[in-house]
Amino acid sequence: MAFATLKNRSSLYSRLGFSRALASLSIGTDLVSSAPEIALQRARTWDEGVSSKFSTTPLKDIFKGKKVVVFGLPGAYTGVCSAQHVPSYKSNVDKFKAKGIDSLVCVAVNDPYVLNGWAEKLQAKDAIEFYGDFDGSFHKSFGLTMDLSGALLGERSTRWSAYVEDGKVKAVNIEKVPSEFKVSGAELATPMYGQLLSRLKMELSSQARPKSGTPIFSSFTCSLCHVLTQLATLYDSC
Amino acid sequence: MAFATLKNRSSLYSRLGFSRALASLSIGTDLVSSAPEIALQRARTWDEGVSSKFSTTPLKDIFKGKKVVVFGLPGAYTGVCSAQHVPSYKSNVDKFKAKGIDSLVCVAVNDPYVLNGWAEKLQAKDAIEFYGDFDGSFHKSFGLTMDLSGALLGERSTRWSAYVEDGKVKAVNIEKVPSEFKVSGAELATPMYGQLLSRLKMELSSQARPKSGTPIFSSFTCSLCHVLTQLATLYDSC
Numbered sequence: 001m002a003f004a005t006l007k008n009r010s011s012l013y014s015r016l017g018f019s020r021a022l023a024s025l026s027i028g029t030d031l032v033s034s035a036p037e038i039a040l041q042r043a044r045t046w047d048e049g050v051s052s053k054f055s056t057t058p059l060k061d062i063f064k065g066k067k068v069v070v071f072g073l074p075g076a077y078t079g080v081c082s083a084q085h086v087p088s089y090k091s092n093v094d095k096f097k098a099k100g101i102d103s104l105v106c107v108a109v110n111d112p113y114v115l116n117g118w119a120e121k122l123q124a125k126d127a128i129e130f131y132g133d134f135d136g137s138f139h140k141s142f143g144l145t146m147d148l149s150g151a152l153l154g155e156r157s158t159r160w161s162a163y164v165e166d167g168k169v170k171a172v173n174i175e176k177v178p179s180e181f182k183v184s185g186a187e188l189a190t191p192m193y194g195q196l197l198s199r200l201k202m203e204l205s206s207q208a209r210p211k212s213g214t215p216i217f218s219s220f221t222c223s224l225c226h227v228l229t230q231l232a233t234l235y236d237s238c
Numbered sequence: 239m240a241f242a243t244l245k246n247r248s249s250l251y252s253r254l255g256f257s258r259a260l261a262s263l264s265i266g267t268d269l270v271s272s273a274p275e276i277a278l279q280r281a282r283t284w285d286e287g288v289s290s291k292f293s294t295t296p297l298k299d300i301f302k303g304k305k306v307v308v309f310g311l312p313g314a315y316t317g318v319c320s321a322q323h324v325p326s327y328k329s330n331v332d333k334f335k336a337k338g339i340d341s342l343v344c345v346a347v348n349d350p351y352v353l354n355g356w357a358e359k360l361q362a363k364d365a366i367e368f369y370g371d372f373d374g375s376f377h378k379s380f381g382l383t384m385d386l387s388g389a390l391l392g393e394r395s396t397r398w399s400a401y402v403e404d405g406k407v408k409a410v411n412i413e414k415v416p417s418e419f420k421v422s423g424a425e426l427a428t429p430m431y432g433q434l435l436s437r438l439k440m441e442l443s444s445q446a447r448p449k450s451g452t453p454i455f456s457s458f459t460c461s462l463c464h465v466l467t468q469l470a471t472l473y474d475s476c
Contacts, residue, residue, distance in 0.1 A: 054389055134387075151287070152279045
């Protein structure tokens with residue numbers, strides 16, 4: 001699938017009238033303590049599911065004591081997810097490991113058997129841990145679901161990524177619409193970029209200095225251009 | 239996957255405490271007129287979904303003026319569905335065509351992109367029309383859903399089959415638990431067997447003659463043995 005074609009679809013969801021739920025996942029959120037009852041389902045074949053007695057994985061087992069880059073997406077076998085989002089992380093797995101990241105985690109509102117079939121087709125199981133959120137409880141808990149019935153999907157996850165240390169969110173990036181792929185890819189998911197981008201967002205949204213911490217940029221004419229320039233500079237030196 | 243292993247799992251769902259919803263799909267149900275607002279989603283790739291503007295297919299387009307054998311199952315990439323249910327129909331497609339069946343239809347509470355990926359993996363797309371019921375509205379309308387959260391699936395279809403002429407159900411077979419594969423396979427889905435089995439069920443459940451129509455068997459000692467004997471005899475001559 002050509003990326004140009006995908007770009008032409010970027011406003012697909014917004015044209016369909018979808019609106020994103022108010023995101024409650026933010027810097028500082030503790031994924032483990034704020035949702036102790038939530039568990040995900042490691043991707044596996046049906047036979048493995050039966051053998052495991054349909055076991056689930058609590059969030060503490062995924063995040064506690066680890067440095068994790070996690071990304072969520074609307075669904076297995078959909079366009080941007082298959083052609084860009086997963087490949088973006090798969091092809092950068094060595095860079096993440098070199099930076100001390102313990103695991104790359106992909107979550108979606110799919111059952112673990114579907115997710116396993118898709119991960120195998122993408123040949124991404126060795127690089128990424130895939131977890132199903134079959135009832136959407138994880139994404140609902142953190143305000144990350146949206147109604148994608150217009151695309152024949154139902155209630156799913158929006159497209160997002162986060163950098164998480166010992167369960168605590170250090171950076172989070174959520175696409176405005178899930179057909180876009182601007183901020184949730186691997187390039188902006190490393191700790192440095194993630195934290196920088198989150199700080200920039202905070203500064204841009206407040207149109208002034210943030211209440212705490214030192215502002216990254218004290219003045220600029222075109223905010224977006226300035227952000228992109230800074231990111232490009234940092235990207236070269238990182 | 240060995241069939242012996244599958245058989246050992248046949249009480250899996252019942253052991254998990256699932257109960258089947260009361261089925262309202264029965265002989266005489268008109269699928270078209272009783273659910274005019276319901277549409278299914280033909281299995282397709284995401285790109286085809288976008289090209290089709292996420293079109294759906296009303297039930298009249300699937301059933302009206304046609305002889306259709308339709309079967310439903312708990313989900314793509316699950317055990318019995320992949321190893322037995324779909325293969326059963328796929329391998330008998332020529333027999334169905336020879337008997338004047340216009341189409342074989344498989345439905346599941348999955349989105350059409352997942353269903354397409356699974357159908358391609360099973361190499362069954364040429365033989366069977368796959369339709370998603372992404373929000374479960376079709377199966378809910380006919381009392382065919384059940385909670386399979388214990389198997390990490392959520393609300394899904396039970397396992398069933400029906401023979402439908404011009405939208406009207408002529409025979410229907412629903413498994414007691416979806417992990418079983420006793421009555422919903424291709425062998426019992428032809429018009430003759432389907433109608434016979436439905437009549438037998440009616441007679442056995444009433445423990446007497448049905449209120450209308452001629453009973454198939456007027457007396458027998460062991461009901462189940464007698465049914466199986468009759469079916470075996472008819473199977474040879476059909």
